[in-house]
Amino acid sequence: MMIMNKTKIWFGLSIAIIVIGLIMGMINGLNMGIDFTGGTMMQFNLGKEVKVNEIKDIISEFALDADIIHAGQDKQEVIIKTKADLNNDQRQEIFSAFKERYNLTDEDFLQAEQFGPAIGEEIRNRALLSIAIAALGMLAYITFRFEFKFGIAAIIALLHDIFVVLAVYAIFRIPVNSSFVAAILTIVGYSINDTIVVFDRIRENVKFMKKASYEEIADTSINQTIARSINTSFTTLLSIIMLYVLGVDAIRQFALPLIAGIATGTYSSIFIASPVWTLWKNWEKKNKRYNAA
């Protein structure tokens, strides 16, 4: 398989997905979770499916500006999400309104989550910081074990993956919350892992293929590792897809970006990381030649 001579196609494809995601993100805004914005989430079991309007009606007196989502197998559960910071008494008051109306017991208050506004900002900042630190740590390690250019190419592939996953979040309106941070960091780890395996082969082949061009070396290396790349992604995806199919909402919100991330991580290790390295190497070679002349 020839990868390097179609570099423009691969880059174009990635840019297209990222741009679509960015546009969607700008139009709709990212669906920020309450742990990033501050707010309150409550989940009740109503015992039957209740129309959204009816629920809106019940909570109208509390002036929450809430999102209402159905959950559970038969949509008998309802999730109420609001940016309002409700304390325990206020939450209890809202539950009481439902309790009376639908004859519920205390057990039907399935879960509640509340984040003060300050904590949201803290979690968000810590998330950004941790991604930055992780990236720097990896760059340092790759520079130490390989060379700086591999490191930069790997980080570019990484950024690509993060943007693609962000696009997925924007397109599917997945809430951006603390699971998002874990998902992104997992993808960061996975994508680097994948890229390193290819680079490892390039590093090895550079020694053996002294006369070959960088394109040839990259192509050969990718072809030698592609079975591994695909098989590993496939087995990892198998288990995560099962998690998505069978899991509860909280897990699905985590599994979907991971599925996207592993797919794009594999893609970028083949179609982004190595071409970036090749382009840079060739550019460097060309410059040297001019300098010599």
Place this chain on the structure above:
Amino acid sequence: MKIKNAIILLLIVAIIGAGAFVGIKGIQIGETEISPVRDMMKLGLDLKGGVFVVLEAETDATGDELNRIMGQTQGVIERRVNAMGLTEPNIVREGDKRIRVELPGAKNAQEAIDMIGKTAQLQFVKPNGEVILSGNQVKNAEVVFESNKGNVPSVSLEFNSEGARAFQAATKEVSAAAALNERIIAIILDDQIISAPEVREEIPNGRAVITGNFTIDEASNLAALIRGGALPVNLTEVQTSAIGPTLGLDSLNKSIDAAKIGIALVLLFMIVYYRVPGLIASIALMLYILIVLYVFIGFGATLTLPGVAGLILSIGMAVDANVIIFERLKEELRNGKSLRAAVDSGFARALTTILDANITTVIAGIVLFQFGSGPIRGFAVTLMIGIGVSMFTAVVITKMLLKLFININIFKNTKLYGA
């Protein structure tokens, strides 16, 4: 040689099989009982159900003053939580002004939060039930030794000016009563009488001493209770999570189902695609899962929902190490090497790749652990344990099993190894 190798191999497979059985079902031999992994695992609130709440103290105090306030607040909360009789509550100070309270298995979340956050529980009550003053009017309570009464430990009270006035009026009235049980001002904490001293005279200056046959411990305990009854600061809820027990259990069961099917599919794929090595990897993978679970239990780590995802993801990554090795093995075989030589050089060449790839992932894991909170840390722990164990099983166990297999000499055809 053949038979010896076959026996060792069978033994290993039998041990792993037995381990898996014990892990799922548990076992009892005589007095010793090994519970199933599920029962031994410490589950996070999101899987077990329960409440956690992070409270922030509204105070501008800093340094020692802040530490004193926070220590006192934590003490009050601990006492209240212990009164609820829950198992394994966890109360820790987080950062400067925050206290995180975790109550696994709390049935009524709302009630629990109410109990913790209640302020001013301490009341001074007249015999007729009338409340004289409450805890926030108590400035201090400490153990003193009354020198004029032979240095017995007593508890001195100090009220603020408002409290002092109320206390003066009440003591004047009560001390004038005829019967002894009319002359008592009870100190009530959370609806429990913690002390019921008799009032002998009017107490005007906002300072009172409770004497009695206290030991030092009793006196300091009472003083602490009186001090502690008044939460020194107002607390606001900055973060709460209350998960009902049914929801948590549901999450756990569904995740376990997903893991079982996921693992089965992965093993199936490995065997179909890589044949003999695939079968060996499957055995090693079972061992991997067992080790990870028991290491987890051994560390006393708490399994959270993201942790489950991390665990399943790490299985995928454990497969990766095997895949890298087998692809190398295939290449070496195609290059015309013998089976034994191919295994040796395949493993050797795959090792640096596996190391480099996994160390970079570990870097992400460490950062996650360092900067993440709660469930995310759980995820990071699983991921790192997973990576460590997967390197061991892939590099050591798979290699050992593969060599045993080859030495048995039944499966000589290199086609069975993917060549």
